[in-house]
Amino acid sequence: MIPQAEISTRRERLQAELPDPVLLVGNHAPHGNSSSVRLRFRQESTFLYYTGCRLPGAAALFLDGQYTLFLPAPAPNAALWHGQFESFDELCELHGAHRLLAMEKLPEILERLQVEARPIHALAIEDARAMARLREWTGLALDPVAEHEEERDSQALREVAARHRSVKSPTEVAEIRRAVEVTAEGHRRLFAACRPGVKEQELARELWAAFLEADFAEAYEAIVTVRGDVLHCESYENTLEVGQLLLVDAAAAAPSGYASDVTRTFPVSGKLTPFQRDLYGIALAAETAGIDACGAGSTYADVHRAAASILAEGLREVGLLRGSVGDLVESGAVALFYPHGTSHPLGLDTHDMDSLMRGAEYLKNRKDERMGLKYLRNETRLEPGHVLTVEPGIYFAASILENREFRETFRDQVDFARVDRHMGFGGIRIEDDILVTAGDPENLSVAIPKSPEAMERGRNAMRSS
Numbered sequence: 097m098i099p100q101a102e103i104s105t106r107r108e109r110l111q112a113e114l115p116d117p118v119l120l121v122g123n124h125a126p127h128g129n130s131s132s133v134r135l136r137f138r139q140e141s142t143f144l145y146y147t148g149c150r151l152p153g154a155a156a157l158f159l160d161g162q163y164t165l166f167l168p169a170p171a172p173n174a175a176l177w178h179g180q181f182e183s184f185d186e187l188c189e190l191h192g193a194h195r196l197l198a199m200e201k202l203p204e205i206l207e208r209l210q211v212e213a214r215p216i217h218a219l220a221i222e223d224a225r226a227m228a229r230l231r232e233w234t235g236l237a238l239d240p241v242a243e244h245e246e247e248r249d250s251q252a253l254r255e256v257a258a259r260h261r262s263v264k265s266p267t268e269v270a271e272i273r274r275a276v277e278v279t280a281e282g283h284r285r286l287f288a289a290c291r292p293g294v295k296e297q298e299l300a301r302e303l304w305a306a307f308l309e310a311d312f313a314e315a316y317e318a319i320v321t322v323r324g325d326v327l328h329c330e331s332y333e334n335t336l337e338v339g340q341l342l343l344v345d346a347a348a349a350a351p352s353g354y355a356s357d358v359t360r361t362f363p364v365s366g367k368l369t370p371f372q373r374d375l376y377g378i379a380l381a382a383e384t385a386g387i388d389a390c391g392a393g394s395t396y397a398d399v400h401r402a403a404a405s406i407l408a409e410g411l412r413e414v415g416l417l418r419g420s421v422g423d424l425v426e427s428g429a430v431a432l433f434y435p436h437g438t439s440h441p442l443g444l445d446t447h448d449m450d451s452l453m454r455g456a457e458y459l460k461n462r463k464d465e466r467m468g469l470k471y472l473r474n475e476t477r478l479e480p481g482h483v484l485t486v487e488p489g490i491y492f493a494a495s496i497l498e499n500r501e502f503r504e505t506f507r508d509q510v511d512f513a514r515v516d517r518h519m520g521f522g523g524i525r526i527e528d529d530i531l532v533t534a535g536d537p538e539n540l541s542v543a544i545p546k547s548p549e550a551m552e553r554g555r556n557a558m559r560s561s
């Protein structure tokens with residue numbers, strides 16, 4: 097858990113950099129198709145970062161050095177259904193707020209600020225119910241991607257919050273390490289249970305059991321599939337067969353909210369075919385090059401180019417690509433096998449600060465529409481304390497490799513006759529969580545095995561054919 101003193105320091109930094117009033121809102125409690133059916137609550141991450149408050153429907157106002165937390169008053173019969181709540185005084189103390197008010201007081205306070213013509217820094221969040229209320233109270237459009245500046249939310253707040261959240265403190269890194277440890281246990285159990293004849297669903301259960309036993313949540317919906325070529329395959333219905341590769345992209349999130357994000361790919365039978373071994377080696381070499389490129393001062397694009405270049409070189413060696421490595425990366429030819437970016441930030445969210453960085457200024461950088469390069473939208477330079485994933489892959493995706501237009505465009509750079517012999521290969525992805533330091537990057541998930549030997553070890557004995 098993050099100590100209250102650290103959260104208080106975050107607020108002090110925020111207020112020092114943004115002296116005008118700052119208004120943050122949290123998520124509402126999610127529910128099923130009926131509002132009486134409750135689902136697990138997850139706080140909005142920027143709200144959580146500056147308040148540590150895990151209660152639904154909350155708001156926070158930072159005004160002239162004072163922190164006011166607003167909470168919905170409990171319904172008259174709430175104690176019957178949900179148990180006794182802490183009093184507002186206790187909650188105020190617990191959250192280190194200067195005062196705690198009922199949510200219904202917030203509109204009049206905002207109205208007074210508007211009468212005094214004080215600009216308010218407000219942040220649009222994904223939760224539609226929270227946003228509807230916030231727009232009503234402030235009368236502002238709060239559209240993060242509006243063309244006109246006056247219709248946007250506070251770009252200054254986005255910039256400051258993204259900068260603060262980007263650099264992880266030692267306690268935040270410790271939380272990510274805890275999430276990685278639980279992830280490692282899930283992967284270990286899944287790996288041990290992997291053999292031909294079992295269903296993806298049975299293996300996914302091994303992960304979930306490990307996460308639940310640790311009282312950790314899934315950081316995102318786990319991918320456990322022999323169809324690795326479907327990048328985010330989220331069904332678990334296939335039965336594992338000899339010769340297939342199983343791709344497992346699954347990770348835990350700590351109760352504090354900090355996430356991990358890890359992918360491993362291994363042979364169902366415990367033995368890689370020669371072609372699988374070649375491609376696995378290429379993906380691993382690309383991942384290693386990506387990790388090595390995570391030095392302070394690098395950009396996300398630098399990390400991607402490092403990984404994509406090694407991938408292009410390897411795919412050329414096995415005869416799938418032709419031409420110079422530079423051309424293969426810049427033309428997008430390598431992206432026919434590797435159609436996504438290499439990295440994203442990791443922290444309170446698996447795709448950390450994704451919505452926070454979706455502001456209008458940030459979108460302007462999104463100009464490159466070339467295959468594989470169009471996802472390189474993050475222009476941030478890495479600094480010590482940044483945590484990011486490195487996750488290159490090689491996929492035989494029919495939607496790309498059997499596309500006529502691509503076949504025409506890349507006919508000189510790709511050996512499509514050779515490609516055709518390997519359709520049905522599936523996909524390989526290898527992903528680790530990397531901490532940027534003043535020296536060498538640190539791989540936080542290094543304890544989860546990934547060498548080709550480790551991917552084969554232990555299951556040969558279980559092979560059923």
Ligand SMILES: [Mn+2]
Pocket residue numbers: 357440485487527
């Ligand atoms: Mn990832």
